[in-house]
Amino acid sequence: MNKEPVIKFEDVNFSYFPNSSPVLKNIDFHIFKNEIVCIVGPNGGGKTTLIKLIAGILKPDRGKIEVFGSSPGENGYKLGYMPQSVHYDNSFPISVKNVVLMGLLGRKGPGSIFGWYSREDRQKCEKALEMVKMANFIKQPFYALSGGQKQRVLIARALISDPEILILDEPTSNVDSETEDNFISLLKELNEKNNKTIIMVSHDMGFVSEIVSTVFCVNKTLVIHPTNILSGEIIQQIYNCSMQMVRHDHRCSGKGHEQ
Ligand SMILES: Nc1ncnc2c1ncn2[C@@H]1O[C@H](COP(=O)(O)OP(=O)(O)OP(=O)(O)O)[C@@H](O)[C@H]1O
Ligand SMILES: [Mg+2]
Numbered sequence: 001m002n003k004e005p006v007i008k009f010e011d012v013n014f015s016y017f018p019n020s021s022p023v024l025k026n027i028d029f030h031i032f033k034n035e036i037v038c039i040v041g042p043n044g045g046g047k048t049t050l051i052k053l054i055a056g057i058l059k060p061d062r063g064k065i066e067v068f069g070s071s072p073g074e075n076g077y078k079l080g081y082m083p084q085s086v087h088y089d090n091s092f093p094i095s096v097k098n099v100v101l102m103g104l105l106g107r108k109g110p111g112s113i114f115g116w117y118s119r120e121d122r123q124k125c126e127k128a129l130e131m132v133k134m135a136n137f138i139k140q141p142f143y144a145l146s147g148g149q150k151q152r153v154l155i156a157r158a159l160i161s162d163p164e165i166l167i168l169d170e171p172t173s174n175v176d177s178e179t180e181d182n183f184i185s186l187l188k189e190l191n192e193k194n195n196k197t198i199i200m201v202s203h204d205m206g207f208v209s210e211i212v213s214t215v216f217c218v219n220k221t222l223v224i225h226p227t228n229i230l231s232g233e234i235i236q237q238i239y240n241c242s243m244q245m246v247r248h249d250h251r252c253s254g255k256g257h258e259q
Helices: 047-055 096-104 110-114 119-131 147-159 177-192 232-248
Strands: 005-014 024-032 036-040 062-067 079-082 165-169 197-201 214-219 221-226
Touching: 005 047, 005 197, 024 047, 024 197, 024 214, 024 221, 036 047, 047 062, 047 079, 047 165, 047 197, 047 214, 079 147, 096 119, 096 147, 119 147, 147 165, 147 177, 177 197
Parallel strands: 036 197, 036 214, 079 165, 165 197
Antiparallel strands: 005 024, 005 062, 214 221
16 A cells, blocks of 8 residues: 655754754654654653644744645644643633634634634534533633643644644643543544544653554654554663653663664
8 A cells, every 4th residue: 555644754954043953853754644653752852843843833944844745834724733832811711612613713714713603613612522521611711721621622622623633742741540541542533433643742652652653752853663563572662762761861772763
C-alpha cells in the first residue's frame, strides 16, 4: 500500500529570534494517515514549537513543511489543535459552550464570527462535550472550571470541527486517572473508527504506549522511535529515555536514539 504522508518536514530549522541559536534543528519526518504519534522530551526541548510549526502558527527559518500537500495553516478544519494553555480574562466570562464553538470560528459564513451558530453547530458542540464527559457543564463559565475540566473542554474545542488530524499539547497533564483512561479509549476510537491521525505531546509515555504507533523524542533535534513492533524492551527503552530527559534533562542515550 503506497501511502502519502499527511505531514512532511524536510530539514526544518526554527529559532524565535533572528541570528539566535535554533530551538529546533534539522527536523525531518513524515507522518502518515492514521498514525498516533507521541512527542516526548524535556521542558524547553521544543515540543510545543514543533506542533505550532505543524499548525502553521510559526513559520520555519529553513526547510520545507507540508500538511496535506500545502503549507501549514492553509488546511482549515482538517486540523484540530489543543494548545498547552489558554488564558481567558475572568472579567469576560465566556461559557463552556462558546469556548467549544470557537473551534468552528472562521470556518464558514458571517454568523460564526458574531457567535450566531446554527442548530447543527450546537449539536456538534453537545456531541464534542459528551465525548469528553463535560456535557453537564455546557452553560458554566469556563473560568470557574478546574484545570482538568478546562483541558477536557479544550479537547472538545479541538474535536468539534471533526478534523482529520488532531494535535494535542499535553492533553492529560491535569486530569485524573479515570479521565485519562476515558481519554485513551476516546483517542483509540477516534483513530480506529474515525481514521483520525493523532499527534500528542505527553510526559507520560506509560499511559499512551498502548495506543501510540510512533514516538518522537524532541530535544532541539528529533529522534524517531517506531513502535509498531511494541516489545516490553522497546517501551522500557523509550520510557527510560523520555523519563530521563524529563526528570534530569539528559539527552537520550546513544542506545535509546538508535532507530
Ligand atoms: N514565544 C517564545 N519566544 C521566545 N522563545 C520561546 C517562545 N516559546 C518558547 N520559547 C523557547 O523555545 C524553547 C522551546 O520551547 P517549547 O515551548 O517548544 O518547549 P516544550 O518542549 O514544549 O517545553 P514544555 O515541556 O515545558 O512544554 C525554550 O527554550 C523556550 O524558552
Ligand atoms: Mg510545551
